[in-house]
Amino acid sequence: MFSKALIANRGEIALRVIRACRELGVASVAVYSEADARAPHVREADEAVLLGPAPSSESYLRGDAIIAAARRVGAEAIHPGYGFLSEREWFARAVRDADLVFVGPAAEAIAAMGSKTAARELAIAAGTPVVPGTTTALRDAAEAEQVAEQFGYPVLLKAAAGGGGKGMRVVHRRDELAVALASAQREARNAFGDDAVYVEKYIVGPRHVEIQVLGDHHGTMLHLGERECSVQRRHQKMIEEAPSVAVSPELRARMGAAAVAAARAAGYVNAGTCEFLLDSDGAFYFLEMNTRIQVEHPVTELVTGIDLVQWQLRIAAGERLPFTQESITPKGWAIECRITSEDPANGFLPSTGRVQYLHVPAGPGVRWDGGIETGSEITLHYDPMLAKLIVSAPDRAQAIARMHRALLELTIEGVDTSRDFHLRVMEDEEFRAGAIEIQWLERRLATLAAPTPPRESVVRAAIAAALLAERDRNTRRGASGAAPATAVASTGNRWMELARCEALR
Ligand code: MV4
16 A cells, blocks of 8 residues: 555645555645645644645646645545546546556546547447437538438437537427527537537437446456446536435446446556446437446445445556455445535525534534535635535435434524535435436426425514514514614624514515
8 A cells, every 4th residue: 555645636625545555554735726735634644735726727726736746745546536636638648658657547548538439439339328419510401401311300419529418409490400500510619629519319318327337457347336426417416325216226237337348448457347228118228437436436335345446546556356246236325415615596606605604514414525624615616516415325215314303403504505405305205205317307496496484484583483473573662662673773793684684574
């Protein structure tokens, strides 16, 4: 095992990796920006190196400075976390060229999966089902029309260099195709510097189900089952769970084998994820492979009992995976809610400010992977995800009840968060029935993001209103006989103001 590893990230994932390092007896080195000087990951690591000013381009994306820091402090490995440099082929290569170990796949595997068309070709060669479509860039609208005719409408135009939905256009009719192709190409060129666009049949109403894989340097490639990630908004996942209500043991085995085959075809080593669309008939299609540890990895850890981040480090250090595929079966149910500094009642507008107070849920089956503490300053420099609340329980219904309970325990004062939104999802009948697919959240956003206070809060407000009304009446009958100065005095307390308004209705 390494004696020292550098973590090229911040926030909750940096803390997650530091914890794994400590459990393995590996000294940890944090890196940080000027804005993060007092951040928890800096304090919790054994050492820390300042990279530069707050913007990521001047700190967490400075691959050269990060590699120099690793060499200077004598770290043997660099863990990239997710985001930032985690899927940059050049960074994985530069780490290797500096005689350091990149905790992740080889640069070549990152490159192979980075191009969506190359990944499709790899998957096809491996016998992994992909959505019907092409694997080469469309030359012009005439070719697009011909291909679309072959697969039938609706079709989806996708950027070859794409990901995250950029450069994607759904086309329902032939006469929309030319305009859609031109705008997809324009968007792809602007976003990726590459205007290659190809075409797939558009799958209507599928779930997003992904398979976790883990491969070592000795030829073992295993899958750790699926995660259901359909609850997302604008390609940002909000809630993930494992297993998926839509996946039987038999389907899990087939999807798992398909993911393992695709990963093997890419020469993949370390932890990775194959994304699939699962349609309502149970047919599944490979979309792409994420060549990093993912935000939602804890739900897999909780149902398999396998510590993915520890195994990332062990694999990178050359250890063999000691598991057999048959021994890995999901046990119980895990759900994760991403706690973000966004205001669901306001179009998920990012919220900034200081965390004035934080109370973290605890108790049976509750895990908090957080990157904040009381006093943390939330800025617009970095991702709005503050923490992940993860629960596990024997079955899905109990996991939902547990998540609801844990969310009730959670208090974050100072910034708006997604907490209340998650509470409403846990109370939602369709979610509870597992009737979710990739369009579910956007369809239900109006009801789920509405700032309707929970019933018990309304009852409390009504009681407070009655008490305040009674007090105000008594004030009017006070010794002086004078009326109170203002009907609705500002108390500086929002609840009391609301209660007063209620009392005056
Ligand atoms: C699709 C699809 C339907 N049919 N491909 C979105 C981002 C990129 N990773 C692939 N995506 C999709 N590809 C075909 N042929 C629907 C989506 C899609 C989606 C996929 C996974 C999770 C959320 C999504 C939200 C909208 C669209």
